Amino acid sequence: MxxxxxxxxxxxxxxxxxxxxxxxxxxxxxxxxxxxxxxxxxxxxxxxxxxxxxxxxxxRVSGRPAEGFATIAHAEPLLSLDNAYDEGELRAFDERVRKGLGLDADARVTYIAELKIDGLSIALTYEDGRLVRGVTRGDGVQGEDVTVNVRTIRAIPLRLRGVAPARLEIRGEVYLPNRSFARINEERERNDEPVFANPRNAAAGTMRTLDARLVSTRGLSMFAYQVVAPDGDPASLLATQTATLTALAAWGLPVEPHHATCVGIDEVVAFCAAWADARRDLEFETDGVVIKVDDVGSRAVLGATSKFPRWAIAYKFPAQQATTRVTRIDLQVGRTGAVTPVAVLEPVFLAGSTIAMATLHNQQEVARKDIRPGDMVLIEKGGDVIPKVVKPIVSLRPEGAEAPAPFVMPASCPVCQSPLQRPDEEVVWRCENPSCPARLRRSLEHFAGRKAMDIEGLGEALVDQLVSAGLVRDFADLYALDAERLAGLERMGQKSAANLVAELERSRTHDLSRLVFGLGIRHVGERGAQALARAFGTLDAIAGASVEQLQSVDDVGPVVAASVRAFFDAPATGELVERLRAAGLNFGAPVDPDADHGVKPLAGTTYVLTGTLASMTRDEAQAHLERLGARVTGSVSKKTTAVVVGADAGSKLAKAESRGVPTLDEQAFRALVGV
DNA sequence: TCCCCTCGAGTTCA
DNA sequence: CTCGAGGGGA
Known part of the structure; x- marks a missing residue:
């Protein structure tokens, strides 16, 4: 040899x-x-x-530590699945599937049921059978390149067996077997390190580690469950999910063995019921069952909603519950002044973490469930992470003089004592004092947030100090901070102070939309801020716009428009805006109405197409409009900019004429889109 | 006027 | 993530 x-x-x-x-x-x-x-x-x-x-x-183990992870866009987004929480929802899913496939009520669809592994999703790319890349799910559209860590996971083959397509993307779930989890926590306890709350956290924490050597010792494993069509060609997909799992196993990939092909929804229901208990004997954590239409061809017919594929659903095992005592009910004041009751609980361990607090949302909710301070309550954590109080255990409540009093919403703000208001028809009580210290803190945190001005280092703790020290009373005060003044604060050295000043400096040039979002105008979120910035170009244009002008923006209706107007009409706003201007923040540039160099000249407009165009199909016409930033909708409304009228126009033309919506003939339309 | 969808707002723990 | 409200189409 x-x-x-x-x-x-x-x-x-x-x-x-x-x-x-x-x-x-x-x-x-x-x-x-x-x-x-x-x-x-x-x-x-x-x-x-x-x-x-x-x-x-x-x-497998690379000696060199990586330098952080690169962000990589997925070839095809990793969609999440719609959830079903009981048998009824499973049957409703089955009905939608049968309807979508045009099948009779008594037809039985072939499904495949797979245990849903509680780990983290991963996309593996194999080229010519060799593992070249591993990317985390991230936000579904792009994830982190964790190839070095993935390579240390022994269950994942570095080279596929047999014949595989030249380029292949495999999706699966990386998880930590219970045994490894127990071992790691024992070690961590011995070394006085904080233990992981549950296997999923441990797996996620491990994958984020930059030291591949450490990753290799943790004992991560993986199950594969999906093959993404090479180059997105649906014809090359394996014909059924059952065949896909067989192929994955044949390539030497680990496949969770307890999956079952189910004919008809009854078998799916039985599978879910059986595993709700049996799962406790497994070597890994599972929180539900993924049910997919087995036939891949049918999936294309069913398609997807904007959020979920219609051919699959995730059944969640019933939530885990625990009982504990409500020691008291606290009140939190949010950025908008919303006053939220929060149950402070005797800490209790539930499904992987220790719960000490749970929101009670609003007074109505507390009253409806009749939760009182001192009550024993049932809490649960479903598929989600956020615990909720299900109900008080009334039988354990002392009677007579010992009985706790029902919760009453105070009349004034727990922080600034100004009277709380609640408009008729609304649920939430609010502190309307704009300079309430609690609101100021939350507002500053929002302003500095990642989706707003993105000022790194300015978090809850620092905001707290700045406000307490009286250094910051509004957003503009932030830009007057200098390193010298900052360095006087607790836990704030020269270095951090300089960093913060640099971050503030950097934030001045951010897009106008971030500033608009950061201002925290009620009903104006991330998207609304983008729409306003795009439509008006400058902060001054937004501030000067009438309610009507504001409403002409897509997705801005009467409520949002009034809120924006009210914000800029408030006495304190004018001065704030001028100080932000003086601080050199980016207030945007006027929109050039006839700019067409690369930008979207039709941004903010809505067109409706009717009739047949001679020179192009309706899809092509729509594509032209959307390329230029316009929206195309199906029916004429007062928001419609114009109706494009082709031959044999239908009722939409009549509607446009009766509402005074302008119309364009084909020639005018082609001039508009420049073809 | 009703319904569907999207967006805003609030939120727990490590 | 979930609830509720706003926007817009039917």
Whole structure:
């Protein structure tokens, strides 16, 4: 045998044993024997360095720590799934599927039910059978490149078995087996390190580690469940999910073995019911069952809503519950002045974390559930992370003189004592004092937030200090801070002070939309701020716009428009705006009405198409309009900028004429879009 | 006028 | 993530 052949044979044997150990959890040889094989391979590779490839099992652990993770866009977004919480919702899903596929009520759709692993989603790319990249789910559109860490996970093959497409994206879930989780926490406890709350947190924390060596010791594993069509070609997808899982296993990827092909929804329901209890014996945590239409062709027919595919649903096992005592009910004051009651709980461990607080949303909610300070309550954590108080356990409530009094909303703000207001028809009580210290703090945090002015380092703790020290009374005061004054604060050295000043400096040039969002105008969120900035160009134009002009902006209706107007009409706003201007913030540039160099000249307009155009299809016409930033809708309303009228126009033309909406003929339309 | 969808706002723990 | 409200289409 040549050295190359020897090395290849060894790698093959090692991979085989890795699979036995990490995928089938049924090793054929002892750890010592396995280590011996590895040492043999290392020795050979040392002698023949040219034969070392990145797919060699010896290359799993990279010696060099990575320098943070690069952000990578997914070829196809990782959608999340709609949830079902009970049998009824599962049956409703089945009905939607049958309707979507045009099947009778008694038809039985073939589904595949897979346990939903509680870990973190990962997208693996294989080129010519070799693992070249691992990316986290991130926000679904882009994730972090964690290839170095993924390569250390023994369940994941560095090289696929058999014949695989030249380029292949595999999706799956990285998780930490319960056994590894227990071991890690024991170690951490011994070393006086904080323990992980649950396996998922431990897995997520591990994947974020920049030290691949550490990752390799943690014992992460993975299950694969999806193949993304190479180059997005649906025809090349495997025909069924069952076939996909078989193919994944054949390529040497770990596949969770307890999946079942179910004919008809009854079998799915039974599967979910069976695993709600049986899951406790598994080596990993699962919080539900993923149900997919098995036939891939049917999936294309069903399509997706804007948020979820219509051919799959995630059934969540019933929420885990616990009982504890409400020690008292606190009140929090938010940025908009909303006063929120919060239950302070005797800490209780529930489904992976210790719960000490739970929001009670508003007074109505507290009254409806009749939760009183001192009550024992049932709390639960469903599929989501945020715990909620289900109900008080009334039978445990003392009677007579001992009975706790029902919760009453105070008449004045717990922070500034100004009277609380609640408009008729609304649920939320608000502190209307714009200079309420609590509101000021929350407002400053919002202003500095990542989606607003993105001032790193200016978080809750620092805001608190700045306000307490009287250094900051409004947004503009932030820009008067200098390193000298900051350095006097607690836990604030020269370095952090200088950093903050630099961050403030950087924030001056941010887009106008961030400033508008940061101002915290009621009913104006991230999107609304973008729409306003885009439509008016400058802060002065927004501030000077009439309610009618504001309403002409897409997605701005009477409520939002009135709120914007009220904000700029408030006595304190004028001075604030001037001080922000003096601080050199980016107030935007006027919109150039006839600018068409690369920008979107039709931004903020809405067109309706009717009739048949001679020179292009309706889709093409729509694409032209959208390319220029216009929106195209299906029916004429007062928001319609103009109706494009082709031959044989229908009722939309009549409607446009009766409402005085301008019309464009084909020639005028082509001039507008420049074709 | 009603319904659907999107957006805003509030929020827990590590 | 969820609830509720606002916007806009039917």
């Amino acid at each position: 040549t050295p190359a052949e020897q090395i290849a044979a060894l790698r093959e044997r090692i991979r085989h044993h890795e699979e036995r150990y990490y995928i089938h959890t049924d090793p054929e040889i002892s750890d010592a024997e396995f280590d011996a094989l590895m040492r043999e391979l290392v020795a050979l590779e040392v002698q023949h360095p040219l034969l070392v490839t990145p797919e060699s099992p010896t290359q």
